[in-house]
Amino acid sequence: MKFLFSLITIFTISLSLSGQQQLDLSFWSDVMINANSAENRILALDQFQKSFDQIIEDGNAFEFDFSTTPELTVLSDSLNNFKIVTWQVQKSETSYGYYGYVLHKDGKTFKLNDAYNTLDDIDYLTLDNEEWLGGIYYNMIQMGGKNYLFSYRQLDQFTKFKSFDVLSFDEDGRPSLGEEVFVIPNKDTRDVVKNRITFTYSADAILSLNYNVQMKMVVNDHLMQVMGQLEGQGPTMVPDGTYEGYIYKEGKWVYEEKLFSHTYDEAPRPNQILGKSNKDVFGNERKN
Numbered sequence: 001m002k003f004l005f006s007l008i009t010i011f012t013i014s015l016s017l018s019g020q021q022q023l024d025l026s027f028w029s030d031v032m033i034n035a036n037s038a039e040n041r042i043l044a045l046d047q048f049q050k051s052f053d054q055i056i057e058d059g060n061a062f063e064f065d066f067s068t069t070p071e072l073t074v075l076s077d078s079l080n081n082f083k084i085v086t087w088q089v090q091k092s093e094t095s096y097g098y099y100g101y102v103l104h105k106d107g108k109t110f111k112l113n114d115a116y117n118t119l120d121d122i123d124y125l126t127l128d129n130e131e132w133l134g135g136i137y138y139n140m141i142q143m144g145g146k147n148y149l150f151s152y153r154q155l156d157q158f159t160k161f162k163s164f165d166v167l168s169f170d171e172d173g174r175p176s177l178g179e180e181v182f183v184i185p186n187k188d189t190r191d192v193v194k195n196r197i198t199f200t201y202s203a204d205a206i207l208s209l210n211y212n213v214q215m216k217m218v219v220n221d222h223l224m225q226v227m228g229q230l231e232g233q234g235p236t237m238v239p240d241g242t243y244e245g246y247i248y249k250e251g252k253w254v255y256e257e258k259l260f261s262h263t264y265d266e267a268p269r270p271n272q273i274l275g276k277s278n279k280d281v282f283g284n285e286r287k288n
Contacts, residue, residue: 021060024051026068029087033071038092045089045097052101062103075140077147081105082169086112086136088154096154098134108173116153116161123194126178133163133177140167141211144251146181150210154203158233162209164197164218164246164253182246184255197246197253202228202236212245219245219259 028051031044055061062083066074076083086100100112114134119125127133135151142148147167155161166179178195185191201207201223209220221239228236246253 021051021055021058022065022068025055025066029069029071032089033087038090041089042091045099049099056101056103056109059107061101061109062105062107073136073138075137075149077140078142082173084137084140084149084167086151088136090154094157096156098132098136098153100132100137102129102173102175104173106173110173110175112175116155123196123198125195126176128177129175133165135161135163139210143248146179148211148253149177155200156203158203158228158230158236160201160203160205160207162199162201162207164209164220166196181251182253182255199223200237202230202233202238204228204230205236205238207239208243215245215259217245217247217256218253219243222258 028044028048032041032048035041072087074085083103089097091097098114102110110129112132113130115131116134135153137149137151139150149165149167151163153161168176180193182194182197183191207221212219222242222244223237224240243259245256
């Protein structure tokens with residue numbers, strides 16, 4: 001009887017701690033994303049990370065219920081062997097920080113360190129958790145036993161960035177990002193092979209980049225250069241009304257030029273298309 005009472009007591013305490021951790025995480029995540037003051041957002045970020053690290057230390061991270069923290073994006077593989085948690089914090093009027101963790105079911109955890117501003121030739125690099133591109137992962141698909149990620153980040157007040165990347169793990173569970181599986185055919189010279197596909201475009205534009213189930217391929221807006229409409233912006237890239245994409249063939253994603261087009265008198269902007277529909281031409285919800 002005493003043993004049963006002890007088990008019930010331990011279970012009750014565990015539930016209480018878990019509930020308090022949820023409250024702490026939910027509170028600090030709300031402040032770090034939504035507070036008007038940058039100073040308060042950064043202070044909340046510090047407290048949020050301390051709370052998150054405590055959950056990891058307690059061994060509860062993988063099974064933790066993140067439903068009360070909608071400010072986070074949480075993706076998991078089809079077998080639920082790992083999860084990726086990412087979020088964004090606006091540090092000032094012109095700068096943004098990106099944070100994340102890879103959580104394995106076996107308890108191994110890897111913190112993602114945003115190194116975007118230190119990297120060159122991003123399309124051709126193989127990276128790990130210590131040199132992460134930084135961003136919010138908004139979708140993950142699995143093809144041929146590999147994991148493919150779609151990410152978004154705000155670079156500054158003028159520019160956004162998206163990527164289509166590949167994720168794998170070494171024998172210790174450490175994440176590796178990037179692999180030579182993205183092919184751009186060239187009739188005249190050697191094909192261009194990249195470790196990931198990236199797009200840098202205007203902060204006031206919307207770029208579609210996602211896997212289309214009906215077409216069985218990754219589809220994105222084609223970009224063209226125009227003069228920016230934001231004060232001080234200069235030349236920038238925006239969608240031109242045509243679409244391109246990547247088809248999965250024998251373990252590679254092969255570029256397909258101009259899938260179809262819709263001609264605009266000028267480059268489309270959010271104020272031209274968002275008011276009509278928040279879905280793209282494929283019927284999917286639009287992403288930033």
